[in-house]
Amino acid sequence: MPKASSRLAGLRVLVVDDELLVALHIETLLEDLGCEVIGPVPTIEKALAVMRDEHLDGVLLDANLDGYSSAPVAADLRARGVPFVVVTGYGQLELASPALTDAPRLSKPFNDTEFEATLTAAFCADRRASTTIGQ
Amino acid sequence: MTATLAADAAVEVRPAAPASAFKPIEADCITALRHRPKLLESRVEHFAATPCGARVADLFRRMSLAKGVGVSGKIPSRRPRTVAAAEVSARARPEHRKPRRDTDPAGVRGGAFPIVGIGMSAGGLEVAIAFLRAMPADSGMGFVFVQHLDPTHESMLADLLARATTMPVSRITDGMRVEPNRVYVIVPAKTLVIEHGLLRLTEPTEPRGQRHPIDAFFSALAMDRTTKAIAVILSGAGSNGTAGLQDIKQFGGMCIAQDPKTAKFDSMPRHAINSGAIDLVLTAEMMPDALRRYVDHSYVESPKPEVIATGPGAELGDVLALLRTRGGHDFGAYKPNTLSRRTHRRMSLAGVEQLDDYMAILDRTPGEVTALTRDLLINVTGFFRDPEAWDALDMEVITPLVEKVEPDQSIRAWVPACSTGEEAYTIAMLLHERGEAAGKRFGVKIFATDPAEHNLGRARKGEFPASMVESLPAGRLARFFDKGDDDYYRIKPKIRETVMFAPQNLLTDPPYSRMDLVSCRNLLIYLEPDAQERVLSLAHFALREGGYLFLGNAETIGQRGHLFSTVSKRWRIYRRAGPARSPTLDVRAWSLRDAPTASSKAAPKIAEIALRSLAERFAPASVLIDPNFHVLHFHGLTEDYLSQPAGAPTLDLLSLTREGLRLPVRGAVRKVIEGARSVTLRSNAKGGAKTDRVLVTASALGDARNASDLILVSFAKDQGAAPVKGLRRTPRAAALQGRAERSAERDFQEELNTTRDELRDTIEQFETTNEELTAANEEVTSINEELQSTNEELESSKEELQSLNEELNTVNSQLERKVAELEDAGDDLRNLLTGSEIATIFLDVRMRIKWFTPAVKSLFDLIDKDVGRPIGNFTQKFTNGGLVEKAQAAIDRLETSEEDILADTGQRYLLRVLPYRTGDNRIAGAVATFIDITDLKATQAQIADARDYAEAIVETIRDPLVVLTADLRVQSANAAFYALLEAGRAKTVGQRIYELGGGKWNIPQLRLLLEEMLPLQHQISDFEVELAAPRSERRWLTLNARRIEGGQNRPDLILLAMEDISARKDSSHHQDILIGELSHRVKNTLTVVQSLATQTLRRSPSLEVFGEAFQGRLQALGRAHDTIIEGNWRGIGLRDLVEQALKPFQSADRIAYRQSVDVELQPQLSLALTMILHELATNAVKYGALSGAVGQVVISWRLEGAGAAARVAFDWTERGGPVVKRPTHRGHGVNFVERSVAYDLNGEGKVEFAAEGVKAVMCFPLPTAGIFTPATVEESD
Known part of the structure; x- marks a missing residue:
């Protein structure tokens, strides 16, 4: 049931989460919004590899990947200028790195509306701007 | 005060005055000198041989100076110096001397260039050097240094001076010519003079010690150079040079003295300055300028x-x-x-x-x-200064006075403001000279007065420096002076005795009186006009009628012609004029004037009128006299017997009595005076025009009651020629009387006889009287002598007393000041001791109380009267102390002792005993002080308690405490701190805190706290720091720091209390992590559940299917969590995990395990594995081996590889179930299993649908380092 009306439609979005069930859930939601899902990938290394090879419009990044902080990924994303949303169960607690803490955050568990709003806010500002420029 | 224009006087030689003063031959000499100087040249030697030679020489000198008369030839004299002077003066103006003019080059005549004579003595050398250094070498002046030199030593003076100047310096040789821009230095043992530019050395005639080389040279220089003579007096002892300066000044030269303040020996310059001759007082350095200014x-x-x-x-x-x-x-x-x-x-x-x-x-x-x-x-001041004026005085005043004076009378003179007496002595000398010349003996009394005592002192001594009197003619010098041992001349006693010196201020003190001469020279010029008026009035009063007033040349009597008549206008000699006034007469008239006035006041009574008529008619002419024949009252017609003689009116009866009556009057009165009551004498001579004899009766008046000495003298005509009682009669006289009428011849004879008798009588009386008078006179003279000497003694005693009194006054004022100071000091001390409330007691060496402060009364039963009593006698109100012993020790051995004593009142005192030292460091007793230390002791105890208390607390407390000094060194610390530091006290105290414990305290936070925050904030609480040291674990501390302000005796300290919060910090941190993790896991799980629900829902055809599947999956999830928790979040055995995961499906061993090893897995794998196994088992139950009754699932795994490469190969094999049909699409379960193995286990999984049964093969790595790593913030670094 893709929502064609979503502004997120057509975005290439990478999902980084160490838990397959969670990743599948996110994947489903993204597909519903018409996004092209890249991944998901469970580890930092794999995420960095994908980020190196693929064009990404946005990333959903779990703060904790198999017990490791995903800060390196966040730093890399920031460096690349790729917008990303941190998905975490830590709620509003401070995360391991400013790159994570300062990024838009999606607290687990989340519903569809929340998911779309957060992602739209995070990913579409740039896009709209670039679209405007493109026109 | 004598100020004269001596030089001018010398210029103006008046013919009259000096001429009359000399004998004819001298007058001749003067005349000759005046008109024919050359004539006298040849006669000088002739005159010189005469006794008046010296005077001629003196005169000659003056003449030649005045008129420029040059005379050659020697004038011998008793005083060689005078010869020298005369010789010099004779050549003073050689240009007037023809014979000399040819030999004297014009350039070197006297006065051609200035010559500076420099006189000096002790201390003069360095000044002379300074002077020469400052003196340009081309000044055009010649310099001659004259000094007292030791005659026996070669002088180095010339050599020393030569170093100070570029001018050539020469030792003087006889006849050396002075040239400009050269320096000449006297040689020892010579007298130096200068004669028309030539320096002359002569052997000194004065004995050593009485020479005046500077005076001699200055005098010669003055005459040689006049205005171009410059005298400089430098440092030196004595008065040498002062007399010479007078000459320099007289001749118009200049005199400079070194500033006495800069002189090592200021006597010479001071004498010079005091003489008044000095024009400038300068330092040596200033002299050259002054000289140049002058000579230019x-x-x-x-x-x-x-x-x-x-x-x-x-x-x-x-x-x-x-x-x-x-x-x-x-x-x-x-x-x-x-x-x-x-x-x-x-x-x-x-x-x-x-x-x-x-x-x-x-x-x-x-x-x-x-x-x-x-x-x-x-x-x-000087003797015979202004000689012409003195000559005039001699002629106009002294000579007449001496001529007029009666033998044994005195000539009285008064010299007010006599200064040092020269003027008075000069008058005395003149009187003496005139008296000798006239051959008369008379008394001389010269009163010399001055307000200045010091002048009088010098005057009384009558000693004058040789230089002062040497200008006197030798005759006078010898006649009036004795040469003293030193270079002083002493006035001879005969002159000295005639002058009486007394302190008197002319303007305020009573004057003297009945003077023949008042010499008041050069006093008026210093006075204001009204004071002049007073002085002249006083002089008038002081002079007797006809007395003379002698003023200075610049003084006149002004408008007071009514008081004085002029004797010599030129020489200011005046004579007292105006009403005749005898002070004695005035006094008598004054004393008698009242009596008649008083009696005339009474109204005449009838009886008195009758008495007076009777008296006038019958009573003889009478006079009332006193025993001195002084007439007090005339009665009746006395013109027959008395007559006023010519001249001044007189009341002397003997003067009034007519010729012939004097003898009877005197005889009668004398007899009455001798005791007779009444005596009548008959006159022999006729009284006046009458031929009658006169009876003179003298009667003593008054009785015992009014015993007056009045005598009534009555005159009566001798009508009866009756013998009168009391008349001395001889038989011969009686016989003669009987024949009297017979012969006039007999009358004459009788008269002659009577007269002869009377004459003899008178002669006898006269002789007697004369003898008496002589005796009386002698007596009076000797008394007078005594009185005079007594007076002199009194004068000097008075002088001494006055000076003593002055001294005493001074001492007294000093003492008064000292006493006042002592009183002040005493008051201060008393107030100090009383105010300090320190009991203090002073004891003398015998332990008697000298003094004590009021506070002592609380320690001894003392009252103020007990001063002077032994201290041992008093009960002491304190227990111990041994005051007396301590005091004794202080006195004997200078021991100082201190002891705490307890007073009976319970107070504690510090007893301190010290020796009592006087100002001259003598031990005069002991001082004991009792300082109340009760409060001090109590405070000390409190402080000690407080300290113990604080120390106990500090030591007991478990938190480390450390006290730091201001420079952050450890002052002290408690045991807890040492424990924290793991170091002992020895290695800690005194160290800087940053150096402690291997520098682990040297951290920025602590520095911030101690060095920046604490100085501002005084106290800082709960400041956290972390200590990290290489060899020990990290420590977290909270610090409480407090600055303890120091006082004057103690610097600031820092108290640092710390609390080790490392343990708390750890547990707290761990707790935070757990909470975070819990949240993370719960929410993650929820998300998983959400995902399960979503995925399940999307693949379920119905809610029933969804419900079953979702429940199963939730249960699996729950079991996975059970597994994790059972494994306590740590490693988990694979067998346990599998069994747990498949527990719901296990029935009758239909699930079999074939494995060789158990494998320890990381907990995070359990969820994925459990879910994978759940999906496989669910599929088996629905469609596979477990769907039937007999099928079986075999699970096996094995470990492949080792270490990091170890992998687990896991097989799920179903058999015995229904035939497997390949599914049309791969279901969610199979899909999930395969993806999960790849995704969650990082392995490979494959589910195969074989016919005999589903077979799943999984192979995944076995992570060896499955370390549990929290994802939340743990630490910043």
Whole structure:
């Protein structure tokens, strides 16, 4: 049931989460919004590899990947200028790195509306701007 | 005070005055000198041999100086120096001497260039060197140094001086010519003079010690160079040079003295300055300038009156007018020549050439007016200064006085303001000379008075420096002076005795009286007009009728012609005029004037009128006299017996008595005086025009009651020629009387006899009286002598007493001041001791109380009266102490002791006993002080308690405490701190805190706290720091720091209390992590559940299917969590995990395990594995081996590889179930299993649908380092 009306439609979005069930859930939601899902990938290394090879419009990044902080990924994303949303169960607690803490955050568990709003806010500002420029 | 224009006097030799003073031959000499100087040249030697040679020489000198008369030839004298002077003076102006002129080159005549004579003595050398250093070498002046030199030693003076100047320096040899820009130095043991530019050395005639080389040279220099003679007096002892300066000044030269303040020996300069001859007082360095200024002035070259008299502007008259207005001194009588020359000289000193300029200086500088006035007067005291005036006095006053004086009378003179007595002595000498000349003996009384005691002291001594008197003619010098041992001349006693010195201020003290001469020279010029008036009035009063007044040359009696008549206007000699007034008569008249006035007041009574008529008619003419024949009352007609003689009116009966009555009057009165009641004598002579004999009756009046000495003398005509009782009669006389009428011849004979008798009688009486008088006179003279000497003694005693009194006054005032100071000090001390409330007791060496403060009364039963009693006698109100022993020890051994004592009142005192030292460091007792230390002791105890208390707390406390000094060194610390530091006290105290524990305290936070925050904030609480040291674990501390303000005795300290919060910090951190993790896991799980629900829902055809599947999956999830928790979040065995995961599906061993090893897995794998196994088992139950009754699932795994490469190969194999049909699409379960293995286990999984059963093969790595890593913030670094 893709929502064609979503502004997120057509975005290439990478999902980084160490838990397959969670990743599948996110994947489903993204597909519903018409996004092209890249991944998901469970580890930092794999995420960095994908980020190196693929064009990404946005990333959903779990703060904790198999017990490791995903800060390196966040730093890399920031460096690349790729917008990303941190998905975490830590709620509003401070995360391991400013790159994570300062990024838009999606607290687990989340519903569809929340998911779309957060992602739209995070990913579409740039896009709209670039679209405007493109026109 | 004698100020004369001596030099001018010398110039103006008046013919009359000196001529009359000399014998004819001398007068001849003078005349000759005046008119024919050459004539006298040849006669000088002749005169010199005469006794008056010295006077001639003196005169000659003056003449030659005055008139420029040059005379050669020697004038021998008793005083060789006079010879030298005469010789010099005779050659003073050689240009007037023809024979000499040819041999004297014009360039070196006297006065060609200035010569500076420099006199010095002790201490003069360095000044002389300074002077020469400052003196340019081309000044055009010649310099001659005269010094006292040890005759036996070669002088180094010339060599020393030569180093100070580039001018050539020569030792003087006889006949050496002085040239400009050269320096000449005297040689020892010679007298140096200068004669027309040639230096002359002679053997000194004075004995050693009495030589005046400086005076001698200065005098010679003055005469040789006049205005170009400059005398400089430098440091030296004695008065040498002072007399010479007078000559320099007289001849118009200049005199400089070294400033006595800069002189090592200031005696010479001081004498010089005091003499008044010094023009400038300068330091050696300033002298050259002054010299140059002086010698460059026109005055020096040409001291002529025209120079200023012809000035374009002001004239000399203006100067004199100014002096008259400013100083009140009229110099109109002075010769303009002199005045202008002296004024010109002052101008040279002032450094101005124009009289206008000098007038300006005079106008604005009062001091210059005074200086000029003094210069015009030449304020010099001396014997016979201004000789012409003295000659005039001699002639006009002294001579007549001496002529007139009766033998045994006295000539009285008064010299007010006598200064040091020269003037008075001069008068005495003149009187003496005149008296000797007249061959008369008479008394001389000269009263010399002065307000200045020091002057009188010198005058009384009658000692004068040789230089003062050497100018006197030798005759006078020898006659009036004795040469003393030193260079002093002493007035001879015969002159000295005639002068009486007494302190008297002319203006305030009563004057003397009945003087024949008052010499008041140069006093008036210093006085204001009204004071002058007073002085002249006093002089008038003091003089007897006809007495003389002698004033100074610049003084006149002004408008007081009614008081004085002029004797000599030129020489200011006046004579008292005005009403005759005898003080004795005045007094008598005054005393008698009252009596008749008083009696006339009473109304005449009838009886008195009757008595008076009777008396007039019948009573004889009588006079009432006193025993001195002084008439007190006339009665009746006395003209027959008395007559007023010519001359002054008199009341002397004997004077009044007519010729012939004197003898009977005197005889009768004398008898009455001798005791007779009444005596009548008959006169032999006829009284007046009458031929009658006269009976003279003298009766004593008064009885015992009014015993007056009045005598009534009555005169009566002798009508009866009756013998009178009491008349002395002889038989021969009676017989003669019987024949009297018979013969006139007999009358004459009788009269002659009577007269003879009376004459004899009178002669006898006269002789007796004369003897008596002589005796009385002798007596009186001796009494007078005694009185005089007594008076002198009294004078000197008085003098001594006065000086003693003065001393005593001084001492007394000093003592008074000292006493006042002591009183102040005593008050201060008493107040101090009382105010300090320290009990203090002073004891003398015998342990008696000297003094004590009021506070002592609380320690001893003392009252103020107990001072002086032994301290041992008093009960002491304190327990111990041994005060007496301690005091004794202090006195004997100078021991100082201190002891705490307990008073009976319970107070504690510190008893301190010290020796009592006097100002001269003598031990005069002991001082005991009792200082109340009760409070101190209590406070000390409190402090000790508080300290113990604090220390106990500090030591007990478990938190580390450390006290730091201001420079952050450990002062002290408690045990907990040492424990924290793991170091002992020894290694800690004194160390800087940053150095402690291997520098682990050296951290920025602590530095911030201690060095920046604490100085500002005083106290800082709960400041956290982390200590990390290489070899010990991290520590978290909270610090409480407090600055403890120091006082004067203690610097600031820092108290640092710390609390080790490391443990708390750890647990707290761990807790935070757990909470975070819990949240993370719960929410993650929820998300998983959400995902499960979503995924399940999407693949479920119905809610029933969804419900079953979702429940199963939730349960699996739950079991996975059970597994994790059972494994306590740590490693988990694979077998346990599988069994747990498949527990719901296990029935009758349909699930079999084939494995060789158990494998320890990381907990995070359990969820994925459990879910994978759940999906496989669910599928088996639905469609596979477990769906039927017999199927079986075999699970096996094995470990492949080792270490990091170890992998687990896991097989799920179903068999015995229904035939497997390949599904049309891969279901969610299969898909999930395969993806999960890849995704969650990082392995490979494959589910195969074989016919005999589903077979799943999984292979995944076995992570060896499955470390549990929290994802939340743990630490910043």
